Amino acid sequence: MTRTILRPTGFVDAPFGHDGKVAGLAGGLLWFASVELIRLDDANCRAGAELVPVEGIEERFDDDMAKQWQRITTPRPPLQLGERTIPLDQPRVMGILNVTPDSFSDGGVHEDVDAAAMAGADMAGAGASILDIGGESTRPGATTVWEGDEIERVKPVVERLSRGGNAISIDTRKAAVMEAALAAGAHMVNDVSGLTWDERSLSVVAAANVPVCIMHAQGDPQTMQDKPTYDDVLVDVWLWLEDRFEAAINAGIAREKIILDPGIGFGKSLAHNLELMNGLAAFHGIGCPLLLGASRKRMIGALSNEAEADERLPGSIALALKAAEQGAQIVRVHDVPETMQALRVWRGLKDQALTPKI
Template identity: 70%
Template sequence: MRTLIRPAGFVDSPFGHDGKVARLAGGLNWFGLVELIKIDGRKRVSTEVAPVEGIQARFDEAMAADWARITGQRPALQMGERTIRLDQPQVMGIINATPDSFSDGGSYGDSASAAEAGAAMAASGAAIVDVGGESTRPGAATVWEGDEIERVLPIVQRLAAGGNAVSIDTRKSAVMSAAMAAGARMVNDVSALTWDEQSAAVVASIGAPVVLMHHQGDPQTMQKDPRYDDVLVEVYLWLEDRIAAAETAGIARDKILIDPGIGFGKTVAHNLELINGMALLHGLGCPILFGASRKRMIGALANEAPADRRLGGSLALALKAVEQGAQIVRVHDVPETVQALKIWRGLRDAALTPRSA
């Protein structure tokens, strides 16, 4: 038996609530309640909502360690000469150098136009530009690593040469190595270092930050009747295992980010349950990257809106994520998301400014 801790009961401001609220992951969110989720193995057996005030007196050693991770500051990401602070939400822009991505496949005529689009995202406020050369949408075919390298390398080189913080979105160790040599400073692996047995060693040797994303199945099969007994608990435990595996491979924990993997082997109902309970993942002590931009669930909930008409839903999900402390949101629509987060930040700043007597 063990008990997981999900922050809940979020409040606008800690003022006047001494001892009754806690700060989430060293960021701009505060919470006054927790949901205590008791599990046996991988199965939830009971839940209880309790106030933060006095809660630590009930903790065993494992819960105390989880609490320290939930409330602890997330260190900044060091991406070459760029420092990305994680005490406030950041935006990652998406550049898909693929002909078949679900949303923007084939949007760029050549590497120069793709790099120009990435630079425009950075100029609009994206802290990181994520470059990928293989679609991982449901049903997508695997791309040979040589083709993938040919697609991404010129884009990475141009963006890095312009001083941008670049992430490489790939499952393949050869692509990781080539992109990092070309100037990428982060690896974003939708397989959480499971697809290529050499990838963990490559990431460890480079010492770069890495995103471990939850998935069930591969792109060819992941949306064929995905099943969970308890999606939130299972995703938490799966990511916990992958963090441990990465550490065993020599990757420092402060270099690891996690992604709940919205839409990767999950129904709409699974996605919604996972998003609503996502604050639980702070117990893993790693920054959370959230990517739901233009995804199928938005169309499913909004009259089958096509991918290029899902901006409103994408913004709603991004704001839901940062309300639960997600440190990075990965999006196609950078200017609009940056503007939404500026308004959110303005509201937070106002709430966190003590009122004069």
């Protein structure tokens, strides 16, 4: 059966005076006037694309397109992380807190529990809605960490920050680490393998009944940047995430608890990353909140004279704003105060555009 992927585009500042000509994106602050119809052939390869106006578009839908349209235009329910309710009607910031010796940007900075807890508290104070704590580097070339060591790294930090009332995500591929962190007070799982690395991870998340971020990655961190290849990166990642979404549902994970991440920098070339960023709005058709993690990543250095990781703040903010402009509900960043300031300015522009003129 041939399929068509819907990509919202043609964004407008406000819906006023455009009745029937624009549609709202996922209950957020964005409206769009056009849709790119990406047509696939029987082998799920791109066969063509067509740009069509929103007005009258539903007359062209088959059942699958109608389902995508409903998902694109339906508001996302808030995330419940412990006692914290996080609305997804505007972009939220997830602060990165790596308690590792070898992460690509901040390895060794937060190995001490007190230093990690202070850094997490600072991020929350600066406006981060979620703190994402990780004990294993998954940078290109990283080696696997034994789960016991990973638990030893993350558990005391999770305990300390969760006691402070923060919403905590555990960044791990391992079911045992998920269990230990959730028992210590974490409220969410963020798995760069999309719940594929550990065969128990699906059942652990389902039993815990917590939100989970399913991320796309091609290959293992040790080899993922060795000539990554796709037939069509946007289509391939879209179909893979849809498949993992269905696997999570079938495992008993509630659909309102699933978040999707296209996995910038995980088994992708610079061209792949740029294409995913440009096409990000298409992933709303799967029907989940979108998380975008591009902070300080290598693609920024590749576009700016090989700037080192600690010199990539401007590029990180540019990518966070690009994500916000396509409706991403969560941006995962190292530099929380700076990203929050950029998003507040973005929000101010949206608020002014949404102020009725008559």
